Amino acid sequence: MAHPYVLLSAAVSLDGFLDDTGPERLLLSGPGDFDRVDEVRAGCDAILVGAGTLRTDNPRLLVNSAERRANRVAAGLPEYPLKVTVSASGNLDPDARFWHTGGAKTVYTTDRGAERLRGRLPGEVAVVALGPEVEWRAVLAHLGDVEGVRRLMVEGGGQVHTQLLRQGLADELQLAVAPLFVGEAEAPRMFGPGAYPPGRMRLLETRPVGDVVLMRYVPVAPGTGRLASAADRRWLAEACELAALCPPSRTAFSVGAVIVAADGTELARAYSREGGDPVVHAEEAALAKLDPADPRLAAATVYSSLEPCARRASRPAPCARLILEAGVRRVVTAWREPDTFVTAADGSGVLASEGVEVVVLPEYEERAKAPNAHLSPPPGRS
Incomplete structure (x- = not known):
């Protein structure tokens, strides 16, 4: 399943609030940042807000610039991005501006919520029932696989942002920090308490936009278990990019x-035949850069564009065995090894049989194959 790129966007006060407790919406951004947000919206396939934001803010979620809308149409896109909301209960106001402006709209809800919404919303609104509960992975899978959404902008509220970030499903966080304090304990915050991915996020950009400061971050902590996170996808993409640096070979991937x-x-990175060694494998070269006693290896994740080899002729120890000996317990890969050089290769099976969590992300397979296209036989030849 192809999850869209999930971009969380919000404006916050210096003390981390999204709004105050007054009856009117607190405007944290200025004209320059509103225009920046409009540009980001125009570059996305869909914009999502939670049902709570729909009720409290009554947003339209439009691309306001006529020029940007025209550019979308010229590029073969709808004039407006798809508008999306999520409501388990189906408690949505049919008179909200969300439904009566812009282009296509979709609601993700439960079976019970779908019954509640039956006949209450404008006929062109798509209501997608996801079963007894609304799971974010199911929402993203439907958006990617069915709606064709590749870039999703999430504009709130705080509960939605919190859930997506805690579940490792946010690819990027864009925060516009306004030069004011709210200071009200009951005011809504950007993020709630809970278990977030560990470690520090990676800063992509910081710049002033009028009197607010835009900060862009991406999560980098790997996922856990067999469920892939946004950070897993980012690291695997980097592994696929590294494969393009390999010296060409007709006898090795x-x-x-x-x-x-x-x-x-990041502990180490490497690629096949790195450093002039004609037979060194990528995982082997990366592990060789680390102290075998490094305590971080036990909880580390190895990202490899091709599954680690289970058998090889060039060296005594295949990469799957080296990973096991290093104590690594999680591997994320894009492509199962074909029979090009070794028949019935099953590095993933070897690792899994020893208790290693192996996650395969087939949506990256074509990227992993690209540097190896010369190894494929021409049509009609074996």
């Missing part, structure tokens, strides 16, 4: 690998 600690610290 081009593979990239990155080893990342549980807190998101």
Whole structure:
């Protein structure tokens, strides 16, 4: 399943509030930042807000610039991005501006919520029932696989942002920090309490926009278990990019690998045949850069564009065995090894049989294959 790129966007006060407790919406951004948000909206396939934000703010969620809308149409896109909301209860006001402005709209809800909404919303609104509960992974999978959404902007509220970030499903966080304090204990905050991904996020950009400061961050801490996180996808994409650096070979795959600690610290990266060694594998080269006694390895994740080899002729120890000996317990890969050089290769099976969590993200398979296209036989030849 292809999850969209999930961008969380919000304006906050210096003390971390989204609003105050007054009856009117507190405007934290200025004209320059409103225009920046409009530009970001225009570059997305869909914009999502939670039902709570729909009730309290009554937003329209439009691309306001006529020029940007025209550019979307010229590019073969709808004039407006898809508007999305999520409500488990189905308690939504049919008179809200959300439904009566802009282009297509979709509601994700439960079976019970869908019954409640039946016949209450404008006929063109798509109501998608996801079963007894609304799971964010199911929402993102439907948006990616069915709606074709590749870039999703999430504009609130705080509960939605908190859930997506805590579940490791946010690819990027864009915060516009306004030069004022709210100071009200009951006012809504950007994030609530809970268990967030560990470690520090990676800063992509910081710049002034009028009198607010835009900060862009991406999470980098790997996921856990068999569920892939947004950070897992980012690191695997980097491993696939590393594979393109491999010296060409007709007798070996081009593979990239990155080893990342549980807190998101990059421990090592490497690619096949790195440093002039004609037979070194990517995972092997990356592990060789680390002290075998490094305590971070036990909770680390290895990202490899091709599954670690289970058998090889060039060295005694295949990469799957090296990973096991290093104590790594989680591997994320894009592509299962074909029979090009070794038949019935099953590095993933070897690792899994020893208790290692192996996550395969097939949406990255084509990227992993690209540096190896010369190894594929021409059509009609075996």
